[in-house]
Amino acid sequence: MRFGGVLAALLLTAAPLQAAAPPPKPPANDDCLACHEDPSAKRANGSSVAVDKAAFASSVHGAAGASCVDCHQDLAKTADFPHPEKLAVVDCASCHASEVADYEKSVHAAERGKSKASKAAWCTDCHGIHDIRPSKDPASRTNHFNLPTTCLKCHGNLAVVPSAGGPPVNQPALFHDSIHGRALERSGLKFAPNCSNCHGAHAIRNPKTDPESAVFRTKIPATCGTCHEKILAEYSDSIHGTQLAKGNAKVPVCSDCHTAHAITDSSDARRLAILHQCGGCHETSLATYRDTYHGQVNAMGFSRIATCADCHTAHQIHPAGDPRASVAPANRLRTCQKCHAGATANFSRYDPHANTHDKGRSRLLWATALFMRILLAGVFAFFGIHTVLWFPRSVKARVDANRKGRGAGDGRGEA
């Protein structure tokens, strides 16, 4: 939209009136700037009402020929200055109806609706006031590379947005150091996501409570998948993805394993961390893994040892009975050979989740363990009975010895 067009439309509707009596000319920008250009212009309470003329001229509105009263419409017909102290709040919707309609759906709008004192974002918090620039301008607050800084003014400041329960860690602030944050802000990678790629720009919703949020739990894979397309396809096909599609809310989504804002690359630290994530849900598998050689070595902090995802893959996890599974009998040897180059079919029969309590799983192991338990119990029982039976005898022997000692007179010399 062009301001010329707006003015032409206004002139057209005003044309019949004009013939009768010319309406008062709307104040020009210079009329306003006569007072407001002064950097020391203040309200009665001391707060500034100065407007930077140059910044306004180079803003998207100034450059499009906007006049002050296009926005400050209550002064459009004023010729008397000074004007009233209190003026109406500028209505962006008169020109940007669709952005305002989207914004009205957001958690920010809802928070502001609840309380006048809310610090939730309004148009000017993200865009500025008189210095608004189009998002594609590298100096714009909403430019792809600058947006995290704009959002984190509030979301990185616990005084503005207190952390929702839990420990006082500011989750979104971790973004700067995440692989996405570094790719965006340091490597200048335009394909790296900023806040709005995952949350949207205007209709930002509460991810915990609003199913329409792009990062509501069940929507997270699709949102990450807008960029990580191939991984989304693999995940959707896996046991976790197919169960999610069936409404099983207990399966992991991307952010359960990767976090939302502190995503890192495939570092050793992450390999160890992911173990705990799988194990948080698969407690028995973690316990049996811990008992194995791999688990024991892993517990010592050696990260090159096989962890869950090395055998099961990260995104193409299938039950062992599914022929596509990396741990299916036909594929197992190849999986072990990733690290044990010389492994044979026999080697791959080693059970990575050996469970001595599970007879169905491995009869031999179960029987061996049972034998060991019986042996142990037997040994304890034998020596236990032995000790119990021996006790009266040893008491009697002690009593006899004491008597003998007293009979000898001073009780000394015996020892």
Ligand code: HEC
């Ligand atoms: C004669 C000097 C003068 C002129 C001309 C003038 N203003 Fe002001 N304006 C002021 C002063 C002084 C204040 C501070 C009022 C107060 O004490 O709160 C102010 C306040 C404002 C405010 C803040 C109102 C609020 O609710 O806080 C706006 C917006 C504004 N002016 C816009 C304009 C526009 C647009 C024009 C041109 C149409 C204009 N002014 C012309 C002196 C002027």
Ligand code: HEC
């Ligand atoms: C694109 C719309 C727009 C245009 C054009 C515009 N303003 Fe504003 N102005 C605003 C908004 C938004 C505010 C913040 C207060 C509010 O929400 O009403 C504001 C606030 C002000 C204030 C109060 C001080 C402040 O910074 O909060 C003054 C004074 C003011 N404008 C003067 C001007 C003058 C003078 C011009 C022309 C040179 C102008 N404005 C052009 C939107 C606009």
Ligand code: HEC
């Ligand atoms: C002017 C400060 C401010 C700015 C800028 C801001 N927000 Fe917010 N935002 C808030 C406040 C305040 C809330 C309500 C927090 C609360 O009470 O839980 C909120 C709520 C949210 C929520 C809902 C979750 C929650 O904690 O309630 C999300 C998601 C969100 N903002 C994302 C963003 C994104 C993304 C940006 C940048 C595009 C952004 N915000 C910019 C202040 C801001």
Ligand code: HEC
């Ligand atoms: C939480 C931050 C935030 C708030 C609040 C916000 N915007 Fe935006 N706005 C953005 C971002 C980010 C973009 C850039 C979107 C993109 O690149 O796709 C944008 C883009 C725009 C655009 C350009 C549209 C386009 O397609 O490039 C307009 C116009 C706009 N906003 C107006 C508004 C208005 C009016 C409001 C108040 C109702 C508002 N915005 C509130 C962050 C915000």
Ligand code: HEC
């Ligand atoms: C009188 C109509 C009018 C009002 C009121 C108005 N704008 Fe604009 N706005 C425009 C026009 C015209 C453009 C330039 C569009 C273009 O060049 O494509 C624009 C451009 C923008 C852009 C840049 C869009 C882009 O291409 O990235 C943003 C952001 C924006 N406005 C935000 C706001 C905000 C925030 C408010 C309220 C404070 C507001 N506007 C009030 C008419 C208006």
Ligand code: HEC
């Ligand atoms: C790669 C996608 C992605 C990016 C980029 C991203 N977020 Fe998030 N964000 C999420 C997901 C997913 C959740 C939901 C986390 C959950 O439910 O545990 C979330 C949750 C949130 C919340 C809700 C409070 C919380 O911590 O749970 C806020 C606020 C938020 N993000 C703000 C931001 C801000 C600000 C940025 C930019 C600095 C940003 N996010 C960047 C995906 C992202």
Ligand code: HEC
């Ligand atoms: C069950 C846990 C889990 C889930 C769910 C998960 N991932 Fe992963 N992801 C991993 C593991 C484990 C790795 C590999 C770590 C390693 O081997 O160093 C990985 C690696 C990655 C990589 C890096 C590629 C590589 O091999 O280094 C990307 C990108 C990725 N995941 C994105 C996603 C996306 C997008 C989703 C959701 C569609 C997702 N992940 C779901 C556990 C998970």
Ligand code: HEC
């Ligand atoms: C806008 C596109 C985009 C979105 C959306 C996105 N990512 Fe990424 N992601 C990237 C890019 C680009 C990189 C590569 C950064 C680099 O290597 O410097 C990356 C890197 C990663 C990595 C590290 C890969 C490695 O090398 O080990 C992981 C893990 C990851 N993303 C997970 C996620 C998850 C989980 C989500 C959703 C919560 C998500 N991404 C959303 C673009 C995106």
Ligand code: HEC
């Ligand atoms: C050395 C490779 C290896 C490692 C490491 C490994 N697994 Fe397994 N996992 C297997 C094999 C092989 C099977 C199939 C066993 C079978 O057929 O009975 C399996 C089976 C499973 C099953 C299917 C249930 C079952 O008992 O059949 C789950 C769940 C599982 N593993 C989870 C995990 C988790 C969680 C971890 C990490 C704590 C992990 N695995 C580590 C190889 C491994």
Ligand code: HEC
């Ligand atoms: C948020 C919880 C959660 C996390 C984290 C998780 N899983 Fe799962 N997993 C599930 C659920 C739920 C199922 C499907 C229901 C079922 O079969 O028990 C499942 C199914 C499986 C199966 C098929 C089990 C079978 O009985 O056939 C394997 C194998 C598996 N997961 C391995 C892993 C591995 C490896 C990781 C880590 C990389 C992991 N899971 C992370 C919850 C989780």
Ligand code: HEC
């Ligand atoms: C990510 C790499 C990796 C994968 C995959 C892997 N292992 Fe291992 N494994 C190791 C490392 C490292 C050691 C310790 C070094 C050594 O002794 O070879 C080890 C040790 C072992 C040991 C004890 C020592 C030995 O060599 O006898 C057994 C048994 C074993 N692995 C079985 C398996 C089986 C079976 C599979 C496939 C289901 C498998 N591993 C998959 C890395 C791996």
